[in-house]
Amino acid sequence: MVKRLKDILSGVYVGFIGLILYAPILVLIISSFNASRSRVVWGGFTLDWYGRLFANRQIMEALWVTLVLALLSAVISVLIGVPGAIGIHAMSKRKYGLYMTLTNIPMLNADIVTGISLMLWFVHFIPLGFGSVLLAHISFCIPYVILSVMPRLQQMNISIYEATRDLGAGPVYAFFKVLLPQMAGGIISGFFMAFTMSMDDFVITYFTKGAGVNTLSTMIYGQIRKGIKPEMYALSTLIFLIVLFVLTIINKLSSGKEESHKERWNG
16 A cells, blocks of 8 residues: 555656656647747647748758757767777876866856856957857867766776787777777767757857857847747757657667667577
8 A cells, every 4th residue: 555655656746747847848839839929829720830930041040050060069079078088087096086177167167157258268369150159069068078988988898908909909990899889878978968068058159159150049049039939939849859759769779779688698
């Protein structure tokens, strides 16, 4: 009886948390199909906002800039962060603690402080524009890559790499054949984390962008006074559904690999 009550209370608690998290998204999705521009009056079901979304040049340009910026930031952050994580992992205990502290500072620091400091730095060296925003995003994405790869390095058996080198493999061959496969999960996680953080950022982008450069976040901020266009509801719904689809595929692939690994182990 007590166990059943605990299960019921646990289910209610989880359902309540899920309601808090996903109720706003549900309202957003419903609003994207509302024929009325009002968020509180239902004007009937429509798909017009989705059609207008792809016809809106301003939104499409902002979406393109956001995706290109996020992709470049994630790729460059991985190229810098993975060697950085390997280097930090190979340091002495004292230097390791120092560099890990420095790695955590951009994540713990307030975005407004980071944005203003980067803006003051950039205006003395480069004009504000797409390049300055890209450099700013790379600067705060690299720590996410390092912290995603570092646990993989700590779990890795370095003896395999040393044995490969002793058997005559070059450092490049050993890296791609031994180290890289063991770090793959952390690298993928770091890439998606960097991509998401770059796509979601507003404060740092707002302070480091120049005239004529707009991402989705800065464009939405500019629409707040006049009212957000319903096309943005449609775009947000599509982004949410795409992310949900990708996560579902990744989870299924991961569970399939785990099941096959257990079957091989049991067999």
